[in-house]
Amino acid sequence: NAGVMQNPRHLVRRRGQEARLRCSPVKGHSHVYWYRQLPEEGLKFMVYLQKENIIDESGMPKERFSAEFPKEGPSILRIQQVVRGDSAAYFCASSPVQLANSGNTIYFGEGSWLTVV
Amino acid sequence: QKEVEQNSGPLSVPEGAIASLNCTYSDRVSQSFFWYRQYSGKSPELIMSIYSNGDKEDGRFTAQLNKASQYVSLLIRDSQPSDSATYLCAVNSGGSNYKLTFGKGTLLTVNP
Numbered sequence: 001n002a003g004v005m006q007n008p009r010h011l012v013r014r015r016g017q018e019a020r021l022r023c024s025p026v027k028g029h030s031h032v033y034w035y036r037q038l039p040e041e042g043l044k045f046m047v048y049l050q051k052e053n054i055i056d057e058s059g060m061p062k063e064r065f066s067a068e069f070p071k072e073g074p075s076i077l078r079i080q081q082v083v084r085g086d087s088a089a090y091f092c093a094s095s096p097v098q099l100a101n102s103g104n105t106i107y108f109g110e111g112s113w114l115t116v117v
Numbered sequence: 118q119k120e121v122e123q124n125s126g127p128l129s130v131p132e133g134a135i136a137s138l139n140c141t142y143s144d145r146v147s148q149s150f151f152w153y154r155q156y157s158g159k160s161p162e163l164i165m166s167i168y169s170n171g172d173k174e175d176g177r178f179t180a181q182l183n184k185a186s187q188y189v190s191l192l193i194r195d196s197q198p199s200d201s202a203t204y205l206c207a208v209n210s211g212g213s214n215y216k217l218t219f220g221k222g223t224l225l226t227v228n229p
Contacts, residue, residue, distance in 0.1 A: 033215055042121070042219035043161065043205065056216070091160055098215060105151060106217060108160045 003027070004109030005074075006092050012115045019079040019086070021112045025094030032075040034067060036091040046090075049075060055089060082116045089113050119144040123220035125140050131228050136193040138223050139168040140206030143187065149209040150182055152191045154202045155222065161205055165191060 003026035013019050025032050034046040036059075048056040049069035060067065064082075069075040079086055090113075093106040120143045130136045138152075149168055153161035167173045167189065180191040189208075195202055201203040203222040210216040 024192050031215075035217075043207075043217075043223040044219070045210075045216045048215050056213075059216075089160075092168075095215075096182070105163055106215070109162060111160045113158075 004092055004094050004107065006090075006109040006112050008112060009110065010113045010115070012110055013082045014115060014117055019082050019114055019116075021077040021079075021090050021114070022074040023077070023090075023092030023094075023109060024074040025092075026096075029096050030092035030094045031098055033093045033095075034068050034075070034077050035091045035093070035108070036112075037091065038085075039088070043091065046077070081115070082114070083117045084115050086114045087114055118219050119147075119208075120138045120193070120204055121218050121220040122135075122202075125221060126130050126224040127226050128223055129226045129228060130196050132196060132198060134196050134227075136196045136200065136225055137226070138191040138193075138204050138206075138225065140189045140191075140220055142189070142208045142218070144173055144208065144210060145184075145187065146219070147208045149178070150189045151207040151217065152178075152180060152189075153207060154200075154206040154220075155205055156202045185226055193225075196225075198227050198229050201225060201227050 035043045037043045046058040047067045055065040064076045064080045089111045091108040091111045152165040155161045165180040167182045177194045179189045197204045205222045206220040207217040
């Protein structure tokens with residue numbers, strides 16, 4: 001979905017640094033979802049946010065990872081003290097309402113590729 | 118743990134042939150099923166969704182769903198080299214409308 005904008009597209013961080021990934025949803029969408037794709041692994045759900053609220057963070061690692069979706073501005077996925085295992089593609093998706101069981105689907109943005117060296 | 122299983126491939130077919138991709142899932146309460154196509158270094162692109170048992174056709178693509186067998190497949194007719202990609206099967210996690218469980222994908226190669 002060309003409407004979901006993610007940046008940076010590629011990010012290189014040294015171990016111990018912080019990574020911030022930004023997601024601007026389709027205009028008017030107030031629901032944002034983050035997924036991660038580790039090398040040779042399937043996409044995995046991380047977190048679901050509405051404006052100013054975390055709805056479901058059951059897929060987020062317990063430490064170093066946080067996400068926010070402020071009233072104004074993009075959603076931010078923040079990874080503190082990155083390690084090599086954080087190297088992955090991070091995809092964001094958005095929707096105007098909470099996704100229903102049928103008729104609504106997830107359309108991903110172009111993704112942010114994080115490399116930790 | 119809810120799982121979605123796919124053959125990793127690679128699946129190699131000649132141009133013009135039918136490519137058949139298969140997927141099984143473990144969560145019996147899943148109601149929504151999706152096929153995404155992902156080119157190397159790109160984001161997954163939704164190509165088919167299916168919610169009811171049976172077949173759903175869209176152009177050269179046909180999705181087939183059998184909830185009793187917990188099985189979903191994707192057929193690609195008249196395969197083209199541009200269809201060469203990894204195909205991801207995704208299933209909504211039971212009771213969760215926004216949380217998809219993905220398989221690891223099947224790499225399809227269409228040979229000219």
